[in-house]
Amino acid sequence: MNFEMSDDRRMLADSLARFLADTCPVEKRVDVAYAEPWHSDAAWAGLAELGALYALAPEEAGGMGGTGFDIAVVFEELGKALCPEPVLASLLGLRLLAAAGQDLEPVLAGERLAVGIGELDAPYDLDGIATRAEGSRLTGRKSVVYGGAGAERLLIAAQSGGKLALFEVKAGDAQVTGYGMIDGGPAAEVFLDDTPGELLLEDARGALEEALDAGALALCAEALGAMEVVQGILIDYLKTRKQFGQPIGAFQALQHRAIDVGIEIEQARSIVILAASALGGPEGAKRVAQAKFLVGRIARLVAEEAIQMHGGIGITWEYPMAHYAKRLVMIDAQLGDTDWHLERLTEALAAE
């Protein structure tokens, strides 16, 4: 057994951490993440230059990694930096393009693309997708498409001839309305009305499930990174904030809660490791569902407890931790929330 990170991944983590600290310091984040285009073109280009995207795609498809651990390393760093760059969209796109045997090079080099799967009435489930294709023309609406604002290309899941298919659409051919999110970063509504597309996969179900699992793992790792930072900020605050003539961390009522937060974060770390190791294997879907379920619950706990133990300052815009807390809560609603993944697990239990 060895829980050490490989040297390559350690180097990637270090260089990413340095790059993110220089390029998107959290103090400047509010200016970037909440104003159009809700991310920074320069930071995006820098991330691509650094090779961060290569780590998300397997070698046989032209990447330099693509395993669960590669994904986890990258996203944990993005989470620590609270980086609003829509790397998740590229991860989903790379997985799908690879499954369709497409050239990944433009995306690896930093082309912005986004993946439209969820819809208003089917935020998480593939079966509920109502967008449909007649030949290669698409009609429907994709909602809260992460990274959709500013993407040049869209990959769209749509019903076609009784199967779930995958199409590529030029962003310019669809009606894309971009906006920022409450926790920062770009998203969009995508309206398709007899919009021309190009068929990439006739039966995309397996590829979509695989991509969504990779995406859910990435979000868990991102949350883990953000939780670690919040924990650090919380402990510092407990040591420095004084009330009643002593640091508030001297009150046992708060000590025990801060400790519980720490215990839960270790649970999150372990389940992320487990899911990362299982991704792509026979247990992958189950482990990812376990991870997204646990991390969803823990991330909310960490956010709420950290805010509460800060008092008023914890809910101010000026205080970076507040933005971490928002991300931690909102991450749950991406690619299946705690209830969604718990349901997957209960169904699997019944079938055991």
Added chain:
Amino acid sequence: MDLNFSPEEQAFQAEVKAFLAEHLPKEIADRVGRGEEPTREDMDRWHAILNDKGWLGGSWPKDFGGQAWGPIEQHIFEEECAKANAPRIVPFGLKMLGPVLMKFGSPEQQAEYLPRILDGRDWWCQGYSEPGAGSDLASLKTRAERDGDHYIVNGQKTWTTLGQYANRIFCLVRTKFDGKPQEGISFLLIDLDTPGIEMRPIRLIEGGYEVNEVFFTDVKVPVENLVGEENMGWTIAKFLLGHERTNIAGTGFSVQALAQVKALARQVKRRGKPLIENPLFAARLASVEAELEAVKITNLRMLSKAAAGGRLGAEPSMLKIKGTVIRQELNDLARRALGPAAAPFPSEDLDNLAIAPQGHAHNAGNYFNNRKISIYGGSNEIQRNILAKGMMQG
């Protein structure tokens, strides 16, 4: 035992409902129902409508223009207002300063300020907290030094809710610098137009603006603006803490929030079915509903005791804790029900896209903003300390 309101109370409830149906402006109720902050005009307008009816200071004694409502009537009124999506009555003048002046103010102060609270000429804000004095309020440092017939005030207040609309602030200030900190505090009324006062906005987590920092530099305040005697401020602050506890659990807000979440869960879908049919979500909803039903009864038990003249002990602190946690859970469900549709940063540009069903664009923002309710007004930890102290002494 009889869990029903008396016939008179029921009649009053019906009267309040009818009044709200007729007089609460629809556009204001709609805004509140959508989870948006009521505008300043909304609040002024609603106060004026209530004042015309004589209900704005309903729990004030008749001599001061009120109706002398008891705790149960006050509760019925607040509960019905919340259920009808009326804007919350701004509490600083009506529920805080008003009762303080009635108990500790001079006849001149009462005559000067009480009518202006009712008719809206004065908008008061509360200047207690400071950057270094939150839970430990007695450590406050803003100082008022006597200079002839004035105090000279220097220091800083913070978290001043709706200070941007206020023309006056009531402050706890330090007037004695030795001895026990509690013994050197005074209660001072300050006109915000006085030179030397600067107010700066604090933006909250979801992006909204409702609190401020207030800086005082050599601010001259006439001595007649002192309430009660010098160094009596802590007694006054403690009196206020024990006052007006009827709405502490905010059950009316929760009842309204629960109804909204239920309606939303019928509207949105998961796996092709209404969310309300999803067993996990339904379990969350049913759990919080059971909690709410219980806390409503705890609240009525307290009110009934208070109405019979009983002394309240642990009840307000318990209700503050339970009531806020339940409201926050409902806010969580309202956000959760939307799934990713909760994520867009609310803006008018997005309204016509109807990403979230109508009236729910602020669900995530409200969830974040309402983390405040377990922090202010004595945090839930401080409430537990109060309860623990009572337990160990009892």
